Amino acid sequence: MTVKPAIRRRDVFSSLGQPKVAVMLMLGFSSGLPFFLSGNTLGYWLRDAGTTLAAIGFLSWVGLAYSLKFLWAPIIDRVDAPVFGRLGRRRGWMIVSQLLVAAGLTALSVIGLNAGLATVGVFALVVAFSSSTQDIVVDAWRIEAASDSDELGLLSSAYQLGYRGAIIVADAFILIAANHFGWRISYGAMAVLMAVGVCASLVAAEPVRAARAIGSKAETPLWTGRGFIDAVVGPFTEFFRMYGWLALLMLAMISFYQLPEFVMGPMANPFYHDLGLSKDAVGAVRGSIGLVATLVGIAAGGVSTLRVGYLRTLIAGVIIKILVIANFATLAHTGPDLRVFGAVMFADNFGIGFAGVALVTYMSSLTSIGYTATQYALLSSAYTYVGKFAKGFSGLAVERLAVGRPLIDAYGLFFIGAGLLGVPALVLCIVLARAVRESTSTPAAPR
Numbered sequence: 134m135t136v137k138p139a140i141r142r143r144d145v146f147s148s149l150g151q152p153k154v155a156v157m158l159m160l161g162f163s164s165g166l167p168f169f170l171s172g173n174t175l176g177y178w179l180r181d182a183g184t185t186l187a188a189i190g191f192l193s194w195v196g197l198a199y200s201l202k203f204l205w206a207p208i209i210d211r212v213d214a215p216v217f218g219r220l221g222r223r224r225g226w227m228i229v230s231q232l233l234v235a236a237g238l239t240a241l242s243v244i245g246l247n248a249g250l251a252t253v254g255v256f257a258l259v260v261a262f263s264s265s266t267q268d269i270v271v272d273a274w275r276i277e278a279a280s281d282s283d284e285l286g287l288l289s290s291a292y293q294l295g296y297r298g299a300i301i302v303a304d305a306f307i308l309i310a311a312n313h314f315g316w317r318i319s320y321g322a323m324a325v326l327m328a329v330g331v332c333a334s335l336v337a338a339e340p341v342r343a344a345r346a347i348g349s350k351a352e353t354p355l356w357t358g359r360g361f362i363d364a365v366v367g368p369f370t371e372f373f374r375m376y377g378w379l380a381l382l383m384l385a386m387i388s389f390y391q392l393p394e395f396v397m398g399p400m401a402n403p404f405y406h407d408l409g410l411s412k413d414a415v416g417a418v419r420g421s422i423g424l425v426a427t428l429v430g431i432a433a434g435g436v437s438t439l440r441v442g443y444l445r446t447l448i449a450g451v452i453i454k455i456l457v458i459a460n461f462a463t464l465a466h467t468g469p470d471l472r473v474f475g476a477v478m479f480a481d482n483f484g485i486g487f488a489g490v491a492l493v494t495y496m497s498s499l500t501s502i503g504y505t506a507t508q509y510a511l512l513s514s515a516y517t518y519v520g521k522f523a524k525g526f527s528g529l530a531v532e533r534l535a536v537g538r539p540l541i542d543a544y545g546l547f548f549i550g551a552g553l554l555g556v557p558a559l560v561l562c563i564v565l566a567r568a569v570r571e572s573t574s575t576p577a578a579p580r
Contacts (some may be wrong), residue, residue, distance in 0.1 A: 146464070148237065153284075153338070154288065154291045157292050157452070158289040158291045158331045159294025159329050159332065160271045160275075160330060161292035161294065161298075162230060162270075162296070162329050163267065163329055163333065164271050165265070165295065165300050166234075166326055166330075167261075167264035167267075167303070168262060170323055171195055171196065171257040171260040172195070172196050172398065173188075173398050173399060173401060174402065175309075176192075177308065177403070177405075178311070183248050186400070187529045188527055188528070189403060189528050190399050190525050190526060190527045192254055192257070194521070195522075196517070196521050196524075197261075198261040198262040199261065199263075199268070199514065200375055200517040202268065203510040206510035207507050208474060209226050209266070209507075210368075210507050215223055215225040216229070220335075221272060223337075224334050226269075227333075228331055230263050231327050232331070234327055234452055236259070237252050237256050237321075238321070238323050240256045241260070242317045243317070243321075269510045273509060274337065274340060276500055277505055278337075285494075286435070286439075287498055287500070287519075289490065290490055292493065293431050293486070293493060297489070298427075301423060302323075302326070303323060305419030306416055307413040308413070308419075309412060309416035309420075310322065312410060343346035355550070368407040368507035368511065369507075369508075371501050372499070382564065382565050383499065383565065384511075384515045386561035387512060388516060390513045391556065392445070392519055392520045393455060395487065395517070396520060397458050397461065397551040398524060399528060400531055404465075404544050405526075407541065408465070408468065408541060409468075410469045412476065414471060415474075422479050423481075423482040424482075425479075426478065426480070426482035426483040426487070427478040427486040429483055430483035430487040430489075430490075431486040431489070431490050434446060434487040434488065434489070434490035437449065438490070443495040443498070444489075445497075447492065448562045448563060449497060450484070450487050452485060454485070454552075455555040455556070457477075457481045457483070458548060458551050459549045460552075461544075461548035461553070463477060465541050465542065465545030466545060466549065483578070496513060504505050523554075527551075528559065
């Protein structure tokens with residue numbers, strides 16, 4: 134199934150007022166908001182309280198929920214949500230997951246860090262699990278609600294805009310709020326912002342394409358043998374039937390694509406803290422320069438995907454990602470210079486936006502209607518397998534590198550190493566591009 138992304142920068146922004154695209158923008162915001170609140174931003178809060186880097190790194194393992202979401206995605210595909218199921222399968226699960234995210238953030242806001250790391254970890258896990266569940270159903274809705282390949286590209290870009298906007302809020306503006314009002318109030322405000330997603334879920338139209346594709350299989354209960362096999366095994370067998378041996382290469386490439394970003398993520402905010410940058414400065418730069426760079430990166434990624442194709446854009450994206458993450462070592466060398474910090478933030482956010490829209494659109498093009506939630510959960514889980522596990526050791530790596538040298542120098546070496554972790558993804562992208570070009574036995578292989 135090849136998607137021809139007809140997304141130009143002007144198309145994305147001029148279409149934001151369309152009901153379906155506006156809903157997608159809001160759902161993207163709701164999906165992106167909790168992501169850092171159980172990870173990187175929580176790490177800043179913990180570092181403020183004097184928590185060790187090793188503990189912050191290990192606590193980031195709550196994000197493994199994003200890597201394992203394919204395990205419960207079949208339930209999302211085949212079972213109506215409790216209480217809200219009458220709204221439709223996709224909309225019902227959206228609201229349930231969004232309310233659970235809000236509940237987890239509220240709990241973190243109420244208890245703070247006084248209850249101990251174990252309790253904080255439990256509620257962070259609730260947020261991560263509920264957020265990953267929301268991602269399953271929002272991704273399924275995005276793919277199923279698109280009427281054609283052009284609209285899929287448009288919705289994917291709108292999703293990225295909303296998602297990255299939420300990342301700015303949860304990773305930048307919250308620092309300014311925390312500096313003036315405290316972390317607990319700031320987390321409470323994030324819980325309230327989940328209302329954006331709930332409102333979008335209420336006004337969204339329930340997609341009907343999946344029901345038509347599944348047909349009589351949807352009537353087979355999940356707990357029966359036939360229903361279980363179709364819901365759990367069917368998506369994977371269908372995926373490998375469509376792409377053959379290339380499926381393994383695709384999954385391997387996707388698994389390593391986000392590795393540099395994942396590994397450096399837990400140490401970014403502690404790095405700013407230890408470097409001496411204030412929360413106001415970090416938040417202001419991220420919310421201004423970072424936001425502009427993200428939008429430019431998303432637009433550039435969409436245009437590149439249109440003009441040169443998915444795989445060439447993915448190759449360019451991983452090269453950019455290697456460079457911009459290693460570039461954090463520049464900041465470690467210069468110290469808390471706001472001009473250098475602004476330049477590093479612009480490059481980083483541009484690279485993330487560029488690579489992100491290419492990866493999301495590429496993975497979306499690989500799914501089959503009828504198994505959307507489970508197949509996309511498999512693909513989006515794949516790019517977290519290695520990274521989510523490896524990032525748990527990020528704090529330990531910095532502490533080991535700091536033996537015999539200043540901590541800031543250790544951070545610099547760490548960021549260079551994190552950037553170089555993108556080399557395996559680069560090699561796999563090149564191999565995949567050549568394999569797809571040479572393959573004649575898989576007509577569904579994307580260009």
